[in-house]
Amino acid sequence: xxxxxxxxxxxxxxxxxxxxxxxxxxxxxxxxxxxxxxxxxxxxxxxxxxxxxxxxxxxxxxxxxxxxxxxxxxxxxxxxxxxxxxxxxxxxxxxxxxxxxxxxxxxxxxxxxxxxxxxxxxxxxxxxxxxxxxxxxxxxxxxxxxxxxxxxxxxxxxxxxxxxxxxxxxxxxxxxxxxxxxxxxxxxxxxxxxxxxxxxxxxxxxxxxxxxxxxxxxxxxxxxxxxxxxxxxxxxxxxxxxxxxxxxxxxxxxxxxxxxxxxxxxxxxxxxxxxxxxxxxxxxxxxxxxxxxxxxxxxxxxxxxxxxxxxxxxxxx
Amino acid sequence: xxxxxxxxxxxxxxxxxxxxxxxxxxxxxxxxxxxxxxxxxxxxxxxxxxxxxxxxxxxxxxxxxxxxxxxxxxxxxxxxxxxxxxxxxxxxxxxxxxxxxxxxxxxxxxxxxxxxxxxxxxxxxxxxxxxxxxxxxxxxxxxxxxxxxxxxxxxxxxxxxxxxxxxxxxxxxxxxxxxxxxxxxxxxxxxxxxxxxxxxxxxxxxxxxxxxxxxxxxxxxxxxxxxxxxxxxxxxxxxxxxxxxxxxxxxxxxxxxxxxxxxxxxxxxxxxxxxxxxxxxxxxxxxxxxxxxxxxxxxxxxxxxxxxxxxxxxxxxxxxxxxxxxxxxxxxxxxxxxxxxxxxxxxxxxxxxxxxxxxxxxxxxxxxxxxxxxxxxxxxxxxxxxxxxxxxxxxxxxxxxxxxxxxxxxxxxxxxxxxxxxxxxxxxxxxxxxxxxxxxxxxxxxxxxxxxxxxxxxxxxxxxxxxxxxxxxxxxxxxxxxxxxxxxxxxxxxxxxxxxxxxxxxxxxxxxxxxxx
Numbered sequence: 121x122x123x124x125x126x127x128x129x130x131x132x133x134x135x136x137x138x139x140x141x142x143x144x145x146x147x148x149x150x151x152x153x154x155x156x157x158x159x160x161x162x163x164x165x166x167x168x169x170x171x172x173x174x175x176x177x178x179x180x181x182x183x184x185x186x187x188x189x190x191x192x193x194x195x196x197x198x199x200x201x202x203x204x205x206x207x208x209x210x211x212x213x214x215x216x217x218x219x220x221x222x223x224x225x226x227x228x229x230x231x232x233x234x235x236x237x238x239x240x241x242x243x244x245x246x247x248x249x250x251x252x253x254x255x256x257x258x259x260x261x262x263x264x265x266x267x268x269x270x271x272x273x274x275x276x277x278x279x280x281x282x283x284x285x286x287x288x289x290x291x292x293x294x295x296x297x298x299x300x301x302x303x304x305x306x307x308x309x310x311x312x313x314x315x316x317x318x319x320x321x322x323x324x325x326x327x328x329x330x331x332x333x334x335x336x337x338x339x340x341x342x343x344x345x346x347x348x349x350x351x352x353x354x355x356x357x358x359x360x361x362x363x364x365x366x367x368x369x370x371x372x373x374x375x376x377x378x379x380x381x382x383x384x385x386x387x388x389x390x391x392x393x394x395x396x397x398x399x400x401x402x403x404x405x406x407x408x409x410x411x412x413x414x415x416x417x418x419x420x421x422x423x424x425x426x427x428x429x430x431x432x433x434x435x436x437x
Numbered sequence: 438x439x440x441x442x443x444x445x446x447x448x449x450x451x452x453x454x455x456x457x458x459x460x461x462x463x464x465x466x467x468x469x470x471x472x473x474x475x476x477x478x479x480x481x482x483x484x485x486x487x488x489x490x491x492x493x494x495x496x497x498x499x500x501x502x503x504x505x506x507x508x509x510x511x512x513x514x515x516x517x518x519x520x521x522x523x524x525x526x527x528x529x530x531x532x533x534x535x536x537x538x539x540x541x542x543x544x545x546x547x548x549x550x551x552x553x554x555x556x557x558x559x560x561x562x563x564x565x566x567x568x569x570x571x572x573x574x575x576x577x578x579x580x581x582x583x584x585x586x587x588x589x590x591x592x593x594x595x596x597x598x599x600x601x602x603x604x605x606x607x608x609x610x611x612x613x614x615x616x617x618x619x620x621x622x623x624x625x626x627x628x629x630x631x632x633x634x635x636x637x638x639x640x641x642x643x644x645x646x647x648x649x650x651x652x653x654x655x656x657x658x659x660x661x662x663x664x665x666x667x668x669x670x671x672x673x674x675x676x677x678x679x680x681x682x683x684x685x686x687x688x689x690x691x692x693x694x695x696x697x698x699x700x701x702x703x704x705x706x707x708x709x710x711x712x713x714x715x716x717x718x719x720x721x722x723x724x725x726x727x728x729x730x731x732x733x734x735x736x737x738x739x740x741x742x743x744x745x746x747x748x749x750x751x752x753x754x755x756x757x758x759x760x761x762x763x764x765x766x767x768x769x770x771x772x773x774x775x776x777x778x779x780x781x782x783x784x785x786x787x788x789x790x791x792x793x794x795x796x797x798x799x800x801x802x803x804x805x806x807x808x809x810x811x812x813x814x815x816x817x818x819x820x821x822x823x824x825x826x827x828x829x830x831x832x833x834x835x836x837x838x839x840x841x842x843x844x845x846x847x848x849x850x851x852x853x854x855x856x857x858x859x860x861x862x863x864x865x866x867x868x869x870x871x872x873x874x875x876x877x878x879x880x881x882x883x884x885x886x887x888x889x890x891x892x893x894x895x896x897x898x899x900x901x902x903x904x905x906x907x908x909x910x911x912x913x914x915x916x917x918x919x920x921x922x923x924x925x926x927x928x929x930x931x932x933x934x935x936x937x938x939x940x941x942x943x944x945x946x947x948x949x950x951x952x953x954x
Contacts, residue, residue, distance in 0.1 A: 156846065157836030162490070165498025165573035166857065167868060168875045172576065173844075179570055207490050207498075209628040210644045218643060274676075281684050289684035290677055291670065387484075387672040387681060389646035397488060397645050397673070400834060 129426055137419040141412060142194065148411045149190050152404050158182075159206050159402040180206060193408055202412065203405040205398070212409035215394055220413060222292045223390035225302060226382065227375045229310035230317055234371060237314075238321025239364075245322065246329030247352060257322060264319025269378055273312035273385040280308060290387035309386045313378055317371050324367045328360035361432045369425040373418055478665050479953040481935070484678035484690040485669040488645045492631040494613035495565060495572040500857045503610075503945040504691070508650045508667055510613035510633035511657075513540060513559070514604045518941040520768045521715075521860055522899065523604035527554065527614060527634070530607075532897050535599040540607075542590040546657040548616035549638045556586040561617040563592070566610075571625065574611040577864070580894075599895040601902065605861030636662035636949055645671050663937070663952035676700075679930055682707065688932040691946050694809050695752040701930045710929040713757050713764050714944030715858020718813065720802075720920035721842065722851050725879025728798060729850050735917035737788035738800075738851075739778040741824035742817070746780075748923045750816045751809070755928060759921035761910045762856060762865055766942065768899060769862045771907035777914050785824035797825030803838040803849040804830050814853055817922075843878050852878070855925070858943060862906050863893045870918055886912050 160176040161168055177183040181192070196203055202212035245257040281289035287308050293301035332338060333356055341351050380392035391410055398406035489505050491497035497506070515526035528540040546554040567578035580600035587593045594603070606612065619632035631639045634657070637650035651666040670687060672678040678690040679697050683704045693701075701709050720738065722729045729735055748756040757764050760775035789798060804814040811832065818828045831838070831849065841848040856876075859865050867890050868874050872882040889912065893905040913919065927944040937950040 155837060156844075157834065157840045158844070161840055161844070162836065163498055163573075165490075166500050167573065167576050167864075168498075169576060170873070170875060170880075172573070173875070175570070205644065208488065208642075208644050209491070209626060210642075215644050218646070277680060277684075282680065285684075288686060290672065290681040290686055384674045385677060387670065387674065387677045389643070389671070393645050393673075400836060402836060 126427060126430070129430070130423060133419065133423040133426060137416070140419060141415050144415045145194070145197075145408050145411055146190060148407060149193070149404060150186070152399070152402055152407060153186050153189075157402050159404065162207060162401045162403075193405065197408070197412060202409040205406050206403050207401055212405050215406065216391070216409055216413050218294075219389055219391050219394045221295060222306075222388050223376070223379050223383070223392065225295065225306045226309045226313060226379060226388065226390070227372065229303070229306050230313035230375050231368065231372055233310060233314035234317030234321050235368065238318045239325060241318070241322040242325025242329065243352065243357070245326040246333060246356070247348070249326075249330050249333075254326075258326070261319040261322045264315045265323075267315060269312045269316060270381045270385050272315055273309065273382055276308045276311055277385070292386075292388045292390070305388075309379075309382050309388060312385070313375050313382050316378075317375060320371060321364070321367060325360060325364060328363045329356050332356050332359045358432075362429055365425055365428055365432065369421060372421055376414065376417070477663055477952070479663075480666040480668060481664050481689065481948065481951060481953075482668045482670065482687040484672040484681050484687045485648070486671075486673055486675065486678065486692050488671045488673075489642070489648065491628040492639065492642060492648075493627040494610040494615065495569060495574055496628055497610065498573050500945075501692075503943070504947075505648050505650075505669055506610070506613060507635065507945075507947050508637045509631050509635045509639055510615060511546075511635050512608050513542075513612040513614065514608040516605070516608050516860060516941075518939050518947075519766060521605070521942045522768050523608055523860070526608065526612070528559070528607075530604055532601070535895065536596040538594040538596060538600075538603055539587070540592050540594065541588075542592070543657065544590055546634055547655055548614075548619070548632055548634045549653055550616050550619055550632045552616045552618045552632075554614055554634050556588060556590055556592045558617050559592050559614065560584050560586055561620075562614050563594075563611070565620065571627075574609075577606045577609070577611045598891070601897045602861040602863040602894045605859075606864070608860050637664075637667060640666070647671060658949075662949055664948065667948060682930045682932060685932070688935050689929065689938070689946075691927070691929040692944065693928040693930060695755040695926065695928060696809065697930075698753055698755060698928060701928075704930075706933040708931040708933060708935065710931065710938065710940050711755050711926045712940040713766055713924050713942065714927045714940075715764065715767070715856075715942055716925040716927075716944050717759050717762055717764075717856045717858065718756075718853075718922045718925060719759065719762070719856055720817075720851050720853055720922065721876070721878060722917075722919055723842070723847060723849070723878040724918060725881045726847075728794075728800065731792050732916055733788045733792035734794070734798065735920070736778075737785040737792070737824060738821065738826060739914075739917050739920045740781045740788065741785040741821045741826055742778075742920060742922055743780040743820045744922055746820065747813070747816055751813050752923060752925065755926040757924040757926070759923050761914055762869070762919070762921055763862060763906075763910070764924045764942070767862070769903045769906040771903070771910050774907070774910045774914050778917075782824040785826070789825055794825070797827055799827045799829055800851060801829045801831070801849045802851045802853060803842045804832050804853040805835050805838055806832040810853065817853065843875055847878065860943070862909075863890060866890050866893070866906075866909055866913070870913060883912075883916075 160173050160182050163176045164172045204211045241257050245254045248254050277289045280287045288305050292305045295302045338351060338355060341355060379390055380396060383390045383392040395407060395410040487501035489502045490499040494506055494510060512526045513528040514523050516523050527546060528542045531539050533539060542556060542559055548554055563584050566572050566574045567581055580596050580598055581594050582597045583595045585593045614634055616632040620627055623630055629642060636653055636656050638653045640649040640651050642648045648669040652662060675693050675697060679693060679700060681687040682690045701707055722735055724730050744758040748754060748758055763770050804810055814830055821828055842852040869876045870882060870886060871890055872887055873880050889905060889909045893902055896902055927940050931938060934954045936952050936954050939950060
């Protein structure tokens with residue numbers, strides 16, 4: 121594919137990101153305003169009164185029409201100012217820059233585990249489809265899908281942190297502080313998150329490979345005397361690579377969402393903790409900021425996936 | 438202040454500390470000064486259940502802030518840990534007449550930035566607290582008409598009406614003294630750069646992650662604090678907080694739910710603290726409209742609740758049956774009120790019958806969706822069901838359900854929630870039952886009760902005040918304006934090396950006497 125076409129894809133995707141961000145943040149903002157509960161009550165404190173709550177609404181501009189509040193937020197965001205938490209006054213950008221690396225590290229590590237474990241398992245199961253190893257792999261994969269990650273997380277903590285004392289039970293260390301410490305803290309949460317991912321990669325890869333390997337084309341390759349290994353690597357895996365990429369892309373997005381629960385289990389101050397706390401207190405600048413950042417990540421990831429599609433299969437371009 | 442320390446508690450000990458005498462003087466055969474000297478140093482790592490709403494006491498709003506605020510700010514008035522009786526803090530108070538309060542401020546106290554804590558600083562703080570648009574404690578100080586500096590270390594508060602609740606009020610947010618120099622420099626962005634005169638100085642605060650404080654070497658109390666610093670890690674999930682202590686990563690987790698006690702019991706080398714607090718699990722009623730405008734139905738609900746069974750079933754026994762809004766250890770508790778509502782389903786049915794609901798009654802109720810609240814609601818539903826009171830629950834988040842019940846929507850007839858308690862009982866009754874109070878969902882109040890609440894602030898003598906509170910409690914409970922169910926125990930898990938921690942009746946830990954073994 122020409123670099124011109126690649127640039128076109130990038131520009132097109134980035135242009136599409138604008139409306140997606142506006143729509144996503146508008147919907148989230150509307151939801152925050154529609155559901156009962158009010159940040160003014162939180163701001164008014166334990167000794168709230170009706171008059172004080174009304175005063176707070178006025179003081180923080182919460183009595184303005186919904187669309188005016190949203191437009192004010194959007195205008196500031198468009199100028200690079202994500203505002204500050206209504207409650208603690210920490211700038212939202214600072215919160216995100218501190219929390220996102222924790223979340224990204226866990227998700228990246230979990231994704232790496234899902235790929236490095238899931239692909240060999242999927243290949244092994246597809247290569248011996250119907251055999252014992254296939255049954256065993258598929259049983260383990262089904263378990264991986266079925267086991268809730270928070271439960272698995274608690275089991276991992278009990279065994280590796282509390283009983284064996286090999287790994288930390290809670291918390292996170294910033295990469296900038298200690299690379300080793302960051303990975304040690306991220307390992308158990310990533311394992312908890314990866315279980316479902318490994319299962320998904322394995323199952324999807326097996327299904328795609330079995331389909332390809334039983335196709336007339338592969339039969340012909342066998343008849344030509346090509347070794348099974350060569351057929352698997354050159355023809356099997358190459359043909360399913362686009363499917364696999366789609367699965368991995370979707371998996372990343374899902375893992376990003378699943379960190380909300382895993383972060384709570386491991387007391388990781390990541391994006392999940394940030395948005396949960398903000399949503400509970402209806403602290404909308406923080407919620408909006410996190411949604412904005414998440415949408416950006418998902419859009420960029422989809423963009424990267426699209427570009428990789430064209431590399432793996434030039435017909436797509 | 439009562440000081441108490443644990444003498445190497447054995448594993449799986451459950452320490453009930455209310456009323457325990459302070460352990461001072463000789464310990465282990467060593468003189469007191471040697472014990473004191475040995476206590477210095479170390480950084481305590483604490484799992485805190487919530488991110489602070491603000492580190493400016495005037496602008497914050499969450500009851501969970503205090504544990505962190507007290508490390509940074511000293512208060513004009515303090516209280517006895519076990520009973521909450523007010524006692525001098527940064528200042529001594531006196532009432533030359535009913536409408537004048539004089540505060541004599543301790544000399545030589547400095548804020549962390551070197552500003553002197555004098556009369557001008559106290560006046561600045563109190564004026565800010567009662568006048569600043571961002572202040573959440575304005576309502577606490579409405580009785581003050583004017584504040585005069587009557588000496589370098591003395592301020593005089595001129596009151597609009599007698600208010601003897603002020604000492605207790607000044608032990609709360611309103612009495613936390615912040616550096617005027619710092620506040621002036623910060624303008625309106627005061628939440629994140631606190632400068633007080635407390636035992637520790639502010640180091641950092643990362644939202645939802647940590648708050649770090651370090652020793653104030655110029656603290657005014659001799660030999661305090663013992664700890665070099667405290668690192669609060671914000672861990673909202675209680676089971677995770679406890680795991681961090683069991684794993685040895687933190688040395689303390691506080692405000693744990695009773696369901697975690699068996700896990701603490703199983704853990705090695707942990708101290709367990711379980712003591713009563715003012716935190717009262719209760720049913721709030723909207724009695725401004727039917728059906729709960731009928732006192733017989735409200736009384737029936739009170740008779741139908743099996744409080745002892747509730748404590749056993751939902752709190753593993755770690756609670757105190759609540760027969761009024763104050764626990765039995767409180768200085769204003771009145772025993773005669775405690776016998777008004779024994780568990781009596783038959784009596785409840787009779788009352789319903791008399792109210793015209795022979796076949797029982799359906800009542801809408803709001804409740805929260807966390808694990809503990811759901812369990813409470815189920816136990817309550819079963820108990821009230823026996824008396825023919827059929828509860829129709831709507832569950833949601835605290836913010837959502839509370840706003841629906843207390844706010845303009847006025848949804849549900851009642852709410853299963855809790856009252857976290859206040860340093861002075863008059864605050865509890867004013868905020869929960871007085872005319873127009875936010876936590877009085879119907880906003881209505883009998884003039885007699887309003888008058889009693891006002892009267893409770895007229896005398897300085899605690900016995901006289903207790904007598905007025907007895908009348909208030911009797912009025913509230915005879916009219917069944919709420920249904921108190923149980924006082925939650927403060928449940929804390931501490932590493933064995935932690936010494937000197939004493940819980941308090943507010944259920945909000947202070948660390949001034951804490952040290953390491």
